[in-house]
Amino acid sequence: MSSTIPGKHLIIDFWEAENLTDIKLIESALSDAAKACGANILNIDLHEFGEGFGVTGVAVLAESHISIHTWPENSYAALDVFMCGSCDPNNAIEPLKKVFKPNKSDIRELNRGDNG
């Protein structure tokens, strides 16, 4: 509808990653990633599936969201970082890599809302 809606959406895959079961550390990682982008956190909602299993959840931001879903049995985490406004989601990457230490990662950047 309008080119005036700025939205960048990063689709992030981390393989051979660490710290995929520690919900407190994951909460801290999402918080640090949001702050690195200058985003405002409305809520962080994470869920565990039991000892040794993954964590799933999201940081809901005034500027959109950061989600995470982890599969520790595969050393894999799927994240996405969607930011609108003046926030650049690319600033979230280093804080996330610092915590999850992936040996391999894939990051796809999508534009949202700019071709209606």
Added chain:
Amino acid sequence: MSSTIPGKHLIIDFWEAENLTDIKLIESALSDAAKACGANILNIDLHEFGEGFGVTGVAVLAESHISIHTWPENSYAALDVFMCGSCDPNNAIEPLKKVFKPNKSDIRELNRGDNG
């Protein structure tokens, strides 16, 4: 790391859409979309920004998430539907279209976690 992690991620843009400010209706739409996929809802967390403004939030699922961010001033909504396991996120599309009635939509399907 493994081709055994099934994950499909739909990136959904709706333009010329309706019902972008009604938080109760949006909650119901996310719930219906999750159920249409056979997904289990852990929590739905939505936030409003005031009368006439957009809604932002997410349904956190045992099978990943559905997020929504609306810009009623542009009649635009950005959604994503990420599902792992046996759930097919494509089943979420019709329940979402039924509520938001977009005249124009763009849906991109991404595979997650299958090329590590």
